[in-house]
Structure formats: structure tokens, C-alpha cells
Amino acid sequence: MSGFSDLAPLFDPRSVVLVGASERAASVGGRTLANIVDHSDFRGTLHLVNATRPEVRGLACHRRVADLPSAPELAVIAVPAAGVMEALRECAAIGVKICVILTSGFGETGEEGRAVETEMKALAQSTGMRLYGPNCPGVTNINKRLGFTFSPAFKDDLRPGPIGLATQGGGLGRNLMQAMERGAGFALWCSTGNEVDLQVADFIHYMAGAPDVQVIGTILEGIKDGPRFLAAARAAAEAGKPVVALKVGRSEYGMKAAASHTASLTGSAEVNSAAFRQMGIIEVDDVDELVDVASLLARGRPQRGARIAVFGSSGGACALAADMVGQAGIVLAGFAPETTATLAEKLPSFAALGNPVDTTTVTLTNPSVIEETLAAVANDPAVSLVMLPMPLDYGPVSLTVAERMAAAQRLSPVPLVPVWMSERTGAAYRHFAEAEMVPIRSLRNAAKAFRRFIDRGEWEPGAMPRGMGAGPPGPTRTLSEAEGKAMLRSSGLVVPEGRIARSDTEAVEIAAELGFPVAVKIASADILHKSDIGGVVLGLRTAEAVRAAFEAVREAARRHEPAARIDGALVERMAPSGGQEILLSVSRDPVLGQVMTCGLGGIHVELLRDVSRRLLPVDAAEAGRMLRELRGFPLLQGLRGAAPCDLEALCAAMAAVSALVEARPEGIEEIEINPLRVGAAGEGAWVLDTVVTLREKDAGPCG
């Protein structure tokens, strides 16, 4: 996956044409012109196109794009929907690199609009000119103060900073921009509209390479092209830039609403979250949390084993803060003796000098102690960030405290994070915002953001998935158990020896050859739940028993599945008994491709939904991490004196299944191994039953 274009002409063009420039202040063309001319620091060449007027606001206009003397790098299209295609064709003809299509009235309005979008896409593909939009508010480069947007709010939201934003949906995107109010600074914002060509993935990829972006924030309703998204996320991970993502569609209501709002294919939310974790993308639950986490990462980078300090003047707020931190599983730092000594020297005897530090209200009456004590805490080598619970707005008293805390920040190597708990946001709050300390608005939110911050520090990139096998569903074919097992065996998995018997006599012969005890199972690709219909008999120890079992499973099949094509019965050597049963599967998410799911047998998957997921590839190390995520993992380690399972064999089996699928990514629709029996250490992992489903275009079971 490459195909990412250079988007510099979009974010910092040397020349621009505004197609549809207008005198009318309230029109899209008029508002866009005002943003470029009045509110931007644009120093390149600006061309205007207006079909009827020779000049707009005193600036000369061309009648059409084709009349331009040379090709500008960027075109901004603000003409009514009916004129858009023509404008685009002219742009392509003269060699414009990128077009921003502000105009709406396309795919979001119905069939006709979608047809025009297909034309747009074809134009982009045939000419190489890239399209942004349509039905979008445009693009904003805050660090360069450039707004190719019709938004009247452009001029209000101009706090520069290191966070880049790519959002689907202008409303939620602008919501993030308004977080400038609490001191968050943004490098740029793109809101991608109908994504006829360029999509969120392209902007993440651009920001991964943009020197002024350190953290990437994104809001997604649907991922248009999964492999492209994964490639962009990989680029961000390689550049060491965290991506903080809010993905709408984690409940059925949300999926339905997002699908109807953006007309995207929606994959499984569980697969999506698993993919995010795997790529190091930090998934958040709401817009304010996106700002909390992105700002924190913009202010400091977490190390492994990050610990925090709590520093406040209200005993109750400190206790509540410690409670939240504890509930989030965060570790409070233990202070070095010098830190404690400084606190003891500066604070009253009844202050709490541990962590949390409860200064008592001495900091309100004598704020001068704040700077030194807080900086001492922040400079303690064990401390990665300092939480400052502020339960109240005490007016000027709070302002002084905020000023001293901001001064302490200048002496501190780690972020000091005010948690502004009050509904009253007066001068002190604004001081924190102006100092770009980005106050978090509740202790709960703060603890959650710190947890994400710390988790990012613990994240180790594994093999990065590329979205193997992504795509819409198609025709499939299910293999019989024997065929499926043969495929797994040839891929290195351990499968009990066995053969198909066509008659009872043959069954007895095979059993004798394999050695007793054996299992007899009905053999038919048409019967998936063999046990449920009595199609499986285990632990047969005599020829007679094998003969009877052969008849019994055939009879069961005739009775319950009269239409099934029967190949005979599979006679298998019994696998070693005992151990732990595992469900292991690979299935295909239409957006993100092949994904492995594992869980313990019995109630763990079905009742408790205790599973772990990864996009392929999964190697043995990643398999180990998957298993450790299971709540039931202690059962594999040997709970209460039970023998630990053969984890090595289990991880090897998982990696082998992954390798099998990797070798034919387009060929396999689904593999389900249920159960995979894992014995005690050294006893291996055995495929006891499997259903393999191929995509029809694939050649065959071992092709």
C-alpha cells in the first residue's frame, strides 16, 4: 500500500484559485474569500474565478478556470453543485494538483449525487489530480494561519500547537477546535466530507511526516479503505507520533446512525478496537477525552512504568483524586528523600507530605510556597506527571494559585495537569488555559487520560497488520472436517491421525491400523454441528464398538440431516485427554481484513465473551500477548496447583494458523478450530475439530 500523494499543496500552497469567489458575505464563496484575504497569512498567488463578474472585492476575476495564465497548486471550489464537475475538469486540464470541493449536494442527497461522485472519482484516478470533499468545510492550517474554508468560525479558533486533526464530520471537528478555549493548540484541521478521493487515512499519513505535528487526533464514523488506514497508522507509529482516535459505532444505534450519516461500510467494533490497540492507536470514548489525551501527549511523552503525583490544597479533593487514580490502576510515585525534605521544610506540620501531597490551605493564604514545593515534586525522578486537583473557583485567590502553578510548570520537566473540577471557570481557569496547561474538567476524566498516557508508554509495536483479505463478502465453500484437518496438518498444526472410512469394515481396519482408542465422526461438509446431532462417538476401544459407532453416526446423519452428502465417517486416533480447550478462529472483517480470535472453551467465549483479537499477522510472541489479555489466562498457567498448559505449543499453533492464511490471503474466508486441546507443558496442542471455509475463487483445499 503506497499511493499516498504529497499533500503540501493543500496545507501550504504557493498558488490558489478560488472558483466561485463572491461579493456576498454570507455565501460560501464570499466567506471563503474573506477567510483567505482577511483572516489568513496567505503569501502565495491568489486567483479568483467568477463566471459573471470581472472583479470581486476589488480583485480581478477570471471567467473560468481554463482562462488562468498558469496552473495553481490548489483549487478551492465554491460554485453550486451543478457547476462543480465542469470546474474540476478544467482544473485537471490545466494541471491543478489538489481541489478542495466545499460544495454540498452530492452523495449525501441520494442516487444522483452518488453518480456525480463516481465521475469525480474517475477524474481523480485518470488525471492524478487529488480531490478533497465534496460537502466539507475545507482545510485549516493553524500553524501557518491559512484557512481555505468557508467557516465563519475560522478566525476564532487560531491557537497554534502540535496536535493535528483529521475528522469525518465538521460539527465534531469544530468541537475539538473549540477546545482551544482551554489551551489546546492545533497545527491543522481537515474535515474530509464525503471522501470521494482523499480520506482520513491520507491526512494521517501526511501528518506522520509533517514536522509541526507531534500528535494526531481523529474522529471516524466509517473507515473507507481499511488497508489504506492501516498503512497511514503504520506511518504514524514509525514516526513515533501517537494517534488518538474516536470511532463512532460501538453500539448498534451508533453503527446505524454513523452508517446513515456517512454511508460507509461498517466493520465490527470489536475488530476495530483490536486493530487500534495493535497499531498503538489510542481509542477514546468522547470528544473531550480526545482533547485530554492528545494534549497530554503533546505536553510530554510517557516512558515505561510512568508514575504520577497528586498535589492539592483540599483534603477531600486529594482523597477523591487518589481514589480515581487507584481505580484506574495507576501507580502513585514514591518520593525521593530530597523531595520529602523540601515539602517538610515549606509546608505546615499538619500537611500530608506523602503522595497525594495535601498542602492544606496554606497555599491559598501563602501562595509563594507553591512554586518551590510543586517544582520539587515535578522534578522528583519517579514522577512522570503531576495531577493538580482544583475543586473550586475562589476568584482572585485561585488566580494567584494558578499563576504560581504556571510558574512552577516553567521549572518542571513533566506536565503539571490542573484538574478544574468546578463549573465556575473564572480568571484562574483562563490563566491555566492561556499557559496552555489544558485543564482537564473532572478527576474521572483526568484519571482516564493518565491511564491512556501511561498505556501508550507501555505499548510495544509488534508486526503491523496490512489489512490482508479486506473486502466485501463473496461466494464461499466449506471444507469437510477431514479436508480442513488435512490443510491444517500440512501447515504444521498437530491433528490426530485419521482416515475416512466408507464402510463399517473399513472403519474397523483403520482403527486397528491407528491403534485404539479411536473416535468415529460423521464425515460431511454439509454438517457443521456434528456433536449436536449425535454424529460423534469418542473413546472406542474395540472393533465391535467401532462398527456400532459407524452405524450410529450414519443413522444420526440420515435422521437429522437427510439432505447432507455423506462421505463416510472419519476414524481418528483419540488425542491425549485432559488439558484445556481453546477456541481459535480467523475470520474476515470487510474493512480491516483477516482477524484472529482466541478464547477458552466452555463458558468463557459464549457466556463471558472473554476473547482476544488481532489482525493478522500473528507471530508466536503476539499470540502470547493475546493469551495474556484473556481474563481466563490464569487457567492456562495452572490455577490452584493444576499443571500449566503447553503455552509454547499453543502460541506456535496460533502462529501456524496465521502463516497459513498469510500464504493465501485472498483464499480463506474463515478457519474455526473448536476445540484446540492444549495439554500440559510438552504435550502439545491438538486440533480436535475444525471448519475451514474458502473463498470460491481459491483453487481448492490444498491449492
Add this chain to the structure above:
Amino acid sequence: MSGFSDLAPLFDPRSVVLVGASERAASVGGRTLANIVDHSDFRGTLHLVNATRPEVRGLACHRRVADLPSAPELAVIAVPAAGVMEALRECAAIGVKICVILTSGFGETGEEGRAVETEMKALAQSTGMRLYGPNCPGVTNINKRLGFTFSPAFKDDLRPGPIGLATQGGGLGRNLMQAMERGAGFALWCSTGNEVDLQVADFIHYMAGAPDVQVIGTILEGIKDGPRFLAAARAAAEAGKPVVALKVGRSEYGMKAAASHTASLTGSAEVNSAAFRQMGIIEVDDVDELVDVASLLARGRPQRGARIAVFGSSGGACALAADMVGQAGIVLAGFAPETTATLAEKLPSFAALGNPVDTTTVTLTNPSVIEETLAAVANDPAVSLVMLPMPLDYGPVSLTVAERMAAAQRLSPVPLVPVWMSERTGAAYRHFAEAEMVPIRSLRNAAKAFRRFIDRGEWEPGAMPRGMGAGPPGPTRTLSEAEGKAMLRSSGLVVPEGRIARSDTEAVEIAAELGFPVAVKIASADILHKSDIGGVVLGLRTAEAVRAAFEAVREAARRHEPAARIDGALVERMAPSGGQEILLSVSRDPVLGQVMTCGLGGIHVELLRDVSRRLLPVDAAEAGRMLRELRGFPLLQGLRGAAPCDLEALCAAMAAVSALVEARPEGIEEIEINPLRVGAAGEGAWVLDTVVTLREKDAGPCG
């Protein structure tokens, strides 16, 4: 538990003496005087006491309390710590009903201060005069505009309303008061300081009876007197007034910090949360959530099966709102045909008329449609409340929208709840606040608050616990299995028949009498984990086997527990095999008393911590509710074709254990039944093993 005094003299006294009235504006006495004289609507008689001045601010002062012509109902003590006890004694002597002790420097400072608090407590007990504090900011009655408090913020936080607040810790309490900024209205606030006498429970009890309080909010760090708290909560439940509680101490850090801040006994957080659920107390996670939920309940009362509507103008915000609602398990209402018809008539064709209603930005350009469409949604009989996601502050445009929405509220029988998602809180936000629509500050918070609101509508009060057996630990004595089983049998539980054998011959005789198969178990009150040391042999079918088992368990005991006193061996008829194993216990929380815990055997309790808890009493109906809370409950119902368990017998057994403890609440420290085997329907529930621990003052196993 009664002992609740009438607190009207505290909240609305006819006469007050301020002891320590001062000219100095910054002093406690001076600030309190200003609050009473300048900022309160106090119309009763005010006496002042000052030891040295004949008048303060032109008002005549008495030199001491003893000089007062008559006893005021309320005394407010603002003298330095050294003079407090004398002032209190004089107040008691003349017949003051309640004293507010603002002064600090007592229990919170150390041993000496705690000794003075003991004196205060003794004075209150011997005279009946009630004490509030010390070390507290005083009391605020907002609805009557009365402030017997030294807080300079009193005059700033005066929005009246139906929510009463009782908090431990002034900082967090004042934080709640500052939520007036978003339109929350409060009836009164007490912050209880060191709780030497009156405690949060007393104020909850008062508010349960106060006509101007409809919802009670509380912040607790430690519950001083559990049974008193439960009695107050019961009074609130009986008055139909929801209690919304934030309890600090749900993590180890929080427990430690709260204990050091308030010096309260801390019980188990899990028991505390279980007790809250049982009493219908709505437990919240943070201060802002307390305001969200209390305000919602102040604005509307949930009915069973409450459903919500989402109404907004941003497709993205509506999709995210629906997603949050879905994740919280909330059901979106289906609209009546008339509602849909109104929406279709008033909104553009491309609007989404389902639920969520996405009006599109027509409501920004033509706000007049809001009132009618929103009122139509709110008047739909299926709708219990309407969520209004507001992602942005668009300045004057948003203000108009807010005005139209507030107008719609006046036409609507259910709460319209704006969710103000932006960090920018301009005129529109303030309009919502002034209209007392109490905007919630994130979609996530809103979904959480709605969930609590709906849950309250589903809550059915069961038997209300009274805190049986609460109190600090003391000496205990553990019964042998045979003794414990005898006690359970006599309380109506089903226990396998059995007797103690002193010799192998006696063991064989007992076995023959009971009928084979039998179990043989070492009998000793000193050996708790009999199986672990080989002290249990099951399924014995012959006399010889019984004889051998008798020797084997004695030998095992000698080897592993040489010091244990051995009574012999318990020979028991085997219980029916199969079924499901349950762990059932009653233990004692020092604060809240006896609590029943149940869970499924195997991994469910130990690994998955899947348990359900209730304070006693638990009757069969409550036992059924406990079981249904277990994640593993489907296993009891018969998962995948397994036979359902004898739930009736299980619930009866749980109720019988509860009744046993109720009959001797001071006598039982702990009962653990592990396992209780529950057979298929009709097969009953069998106590297979038990450990019963008595409190030493109790008479004996069957006393």
C-alpha cells in the same frame, strides 16, 4: 434505630446567638456576622457574644452566653478552640437546642483535640443539646437564604432549588454549590466537619422530611455510624426521595487518603456499593456526575421502562450520542405516527425523522421550527426525556437555538437535557443554565446520567437492611464441620445425614446405618481446609473402604496438622452428584453489618470475581435478584440444553441462612458454605461443607 432529633432549629431558627462575633472582617466571627446580617434573610432574634466589646458593628454584645436573657434555639460558635468547651457548656446550661461549632483545631490536629471532642460528645449525650462540627464551614439554607457560615462564598451561591446536600469535606461540597453556574438549584447545604455528634445520616434523615427537598445529594469519605446511615436512607426511600451519593474509598489509595483525611472506620467498598444499590441510593463516580444525576431527578421522575429521544442538528453529534446511549444499554423511544408526521411537515426532506432526530442545520437558519418539532418529540408518550446534543458554540446563532429549546421546555412534560459538548460556554450555555435546564458537559456523562435515571425508575425496594451486627471485630470461635452443619440443619437447610465416628468400627456402623455410598471427613474445628491435606474421602461403597478411609484421614491430619484437636471422623451419606456448586457466605462489615455473598463455584468467584452481595435480611425474592445479577447466572438456568438448577431450593437456602443470622445478629461472625450443591429442579440444595464462626460472647453452637 431512631434518635433523630428535629433539626429545624438548625436550618430555620427563630433565635440565634453568634458566640465570637467580631469587627474584623476577615475573622471567622466577622465573616459569619456579615453573612447573617448582610447576606441572609434572617428575621428571627440575633444575639451576639463578645468577651471584650460591648458592641460589634453597632449591635449590642453580651460578654458571655450565660448572660443571655433567654435561650436561643441555635448557637453558632466562632471563638478560638481554647474557649469552645466553655461556650458549649454555657449553651447547654441555658437550653440552646443546637450548636454549630465553626472553630477548627480539634480531632483533625491530634490526640489533644480528640480528647476535647470526647468531652463534646459527652456533653451532647448528657444534655440532649446537639452539636454540628467542629471544624466545619457551617450551614446554608439557600431556599430561605440563611447562612450560618463563615464562608465568603455564601453570597455567591444562592440559586434555590429542590436538591439538598450533605457533604463530608467543605471543598467538595462547595464544588457542588458552584454547579449553580450551570443551573442546578439547591435547597440547603450542610458540610459536617468532624461529626462529633450530628453526622451526614442526621441530615439525610432531616431532608427526607423537609418539604422543600426533593432529591438528596451526599459526598461521604467514611460512614461514622452504619445503622444510623441505613435508617436515614430508609427514611429517604420511604419518602420517595432519591439519594445520590459519591463515596470516596473505592481503591486502596482512596481508602487510605479518606481515612487519613476524616479518621473514619472504612468498611469494604464492595459491601458499601451493594448496600447503596439495595437502599436505592444512586452511587456516582464523581462530583460532576452527582450534579448531573441529582438535577435530572429534580427535573423529572423516571417511570419503569423509561426511553429517551435524541434531537440535534449535527449528524455527527447525533450519531455519537446514539452510540453512547446504545453503549449504556438505553433504549431509544419509537415515535408515535403523529410525532413523525409533525417532524415530516416541519423539517426538510433530507432530515432524519427517526430517533435520533437529525434536524440538519435548518434549525440554525430557521430556528422557529425548533419549538414545535422538539415539543412534539417531548410530548410523544413513549419519551421520558430528550437529549439535545450541542457540539458547538456558534455565538448568537446558538443563543437563538437555546432560547427556542427553553421555550419548547415550557411546552414539554419531560426534561429536555442539553448536552453542551463545547469548551466554549457563551451566551447559549448561560441561557440553558438560567432556564435551569442544567446542561450536561459531555455525551458520555449524559448517557451515564440517563442510565442512572432509568435504573432508579426500575428500582424496587426490598427488605431494607438495618445494619445488623455492625461493629468492630472481637474474639471469635470456629465450629467444627459437624457442629456447623448441625446448626444449619436446625435452621432448615438440607445437609447430608451423618455422624461423628470415634473409631473405624464406629465409622463402619454409621455407614451401614446411613446406607452406602458415604463420605469420610476428618472432624476437627482446627482444620479448615480438609481436602487440601487429604482429610476427605468421597464415594465409599464398602465397609472395608470406610475403615481404610477412617485411618487415612486420621493419618493425614496427624501428618499435616499435628497440633489439631481431632474429634474423630465425620461419616456422611453422599449427596446426589451433579448439579452446580455455589459459594454462599455471610460475613460482617464493621460499618454496615452482616452481608451475604454468593457466587458460582470453580473459577467464578476466585478468578472472575463474579459475586453478588446484600446486607441482611435476604428473603427468597431478594435471593433470586442476587442470583440474576451474576454474570454466570445462565449456568444456573441451564446453558446449552443442560438441566436448569433448583433455583427455588437455592433461594430458600439463602433465605434460611439469612434467617439464622437474623435470629442471633450479635452471635455470628461468619458462615461460609462451600460448596452448596444445587441439583436439577426438584433435587434441592445440599450443604456439602461449611465453616461457621461465632462471636465469643455468643452462648454456643445452638444457643
